[in-house]
Amino acid sequence: MLAATALISANLLSATARLVDDYRGVDAMVHLDLIDQTARLMARVPAIAYRDWATRWGGRTRARALAPPALTRIRKSTRALDNSRIATVGWACSEMSTPPATFIIMGVFVPRGMFTRSVARTALFVLALSGGVVAAPTAASAAYYNTYSTVATLGNANSCYSTQGFGVGSTYAYSVKVNSDNTKAVIYRTNMSDGTTTLMNNGDNGSTYTSHLGHANDVALHSNDGNYYMFVVTMEAGSTSLVKLKYVGTTYYKVGSYTIAYGGADKAMSGVKITGKDASNIYFLFKSGRTFYRGSLPLTATSGTINATYAFYVDIENALVNGSTVSNITSYVTQGIGYHNNTLYYPLTYENVSIVLVYRNISTASGTIYADNDLSFRITSSAYSDLFEIEGLGIANGDKLWFNTNRRANPDDTTSDGVHYFNGYSVV
Structure with missing residues (x-):
């Protein structure tokens, strides 16, 4: 696990993920492509989950680019999920209450029971961690x-x-x-x-x-x-x-x-x-x-x-x-x-x-x-x-x-x- 103070990429200007066309794998692994990344490293940026973070169009799902000021506005109005201090995360699923247990660069392992078939068809987006390291956000890190x-x-x-x-x-x-x-x-x-x-x-x-x-x-x-x-x-x-x-x-x-x-x-x-x-x-x-x-x-x-x-x-x-x-x-x-x-x-x-x-x-x-x-x-x-x-x-x-x-x-x-x-x- 990363320390809470790990430097992370907090300002993702553009990211696109492939639509998951089928959901049959018991490991529930959703493969991500992160494209055209421009980021500034920051420390201790809270994890954030918002209902409107991702928008679908034309059978595709796209991550919106959110600069830190925009994140601040959303945090005040819709409430951040502050259970961890890892990189900002956008969820396609609006009803999720906690992050999955493990994130891996270029991939996400998701507990099987967390998704329905329809939700699994929607891609998840994760901001890249600096150095390609593994992070496991958890509320237990709080004192x-x-x-x-x-x-x-x-x-x-x-x-x-x-x-x-x-x-x-x-x-x-x-x-x-x-x-x-x-x-x-x-x-x-x-x-x-x-x-x-x-x-x-x-x-x-x-x-x-x-x-x-x-x-x-x-x-x-x-x-x-x-x-x-x-x-x-x-x-x-x-x-x-x-x-x-x-x-x-x-x-x-x-x-x-x-x-x-x-x-x-x-x-x-x-x-x-x-x-x-x-x-x-x-x-x-x-x-x-x-x-x-x-x-x-x-x-x-x-x-x-x-x-x-x-x-x-x-x-x-x-x-x-x-x-x-x-x-x-x-x-x-x-x-x-x-x-x-x-x-x-x-x-x-x-x-x-x-x-x-x-x-x-x-x-x-x-x-x-x-x-x-x-x-x-x-x-x-x-x-x-x-x-x-x-x-x-x-x-x-x-x-x-x-x-x-x-x-x-x-x-x-x-x-x-x-x-x-x-x-x-x-x-x-």
Whole structure:
């Protein structure tokens, strides 16, 4: 088999195949002639199967030449078959769902049951692989992680039973929990090396809770001039849409609050991460549902308005988790987000199942963007059958993907929320 990064010929300007006039061979071998090939080598081009890729005329079948921009348009409108990263493939059969097991230059071995007699009469077309090598596309090449380790469990101080925002630094992870009416929030600091977890103190009033964070759905950590801060989205519109805390050890202080506005109106956000900073500004990525926004603040501002701009919208319906779409994915609920090295980690939960979709090239993303189908995460929990909800995500401590949870073995379970990481995954 070829490695997924094998160079392949992606821009076939003209190819003609002989019509298969009879179908009697038990090996179901369809012989191809590839004629007049002009190609540019590219790496990691997904396999694509489209109903209209080939057209018949006069008893013959002809492959259309599709340049990369055309492929991009089709990909967005009709959905690519991304189960492999081998050369673009055109199928005469419109109902095929997966590629055959093996492609060979100048020939295709096709499982016998895949074709009817009438379909077999239609030629298949394959873009030539550079060097005349053999490729075997398969969904198994995608990376998939479905186990996790628990580093710490979280308490319920001040009747705060609901885990919400999550942020990770180099040594500690920070989890926010809120009470039933969002009037109190507590923050737990977890040492990611040994799991030691401490309830943080409110330095403004000496208590162990704050009333300024609302639903506290997500957290973004930030450092500047040796000082450490966390920005919290409250899921409220108005002057407390975003709240800034300064923390020193296990004590925090409220030092700022901001209005988030979009299109001239106040906007509540449910996710936030920081994508960068310069000498003057901090740059944020916000989300509300599946829609993402960009915004910025002066580096040391303690109040003001963030005028958010539309960034992109995430497609989830076509995302592959371990090689397959999730049939009821629109019933899944989204929470906070993770962001690292221009990559977005987007969690979704349905009852005792949580998945994480991954989206690349966020700095230049626009319109509708599609998940990286070569990387996915899922936890289906039998131990916590009532609820396994990933609330937030972050990359840290050996480049692991960390997350916090609401977990319930039964409706009365209040002792299982925790801090965890996916086993086996490390950001390269």
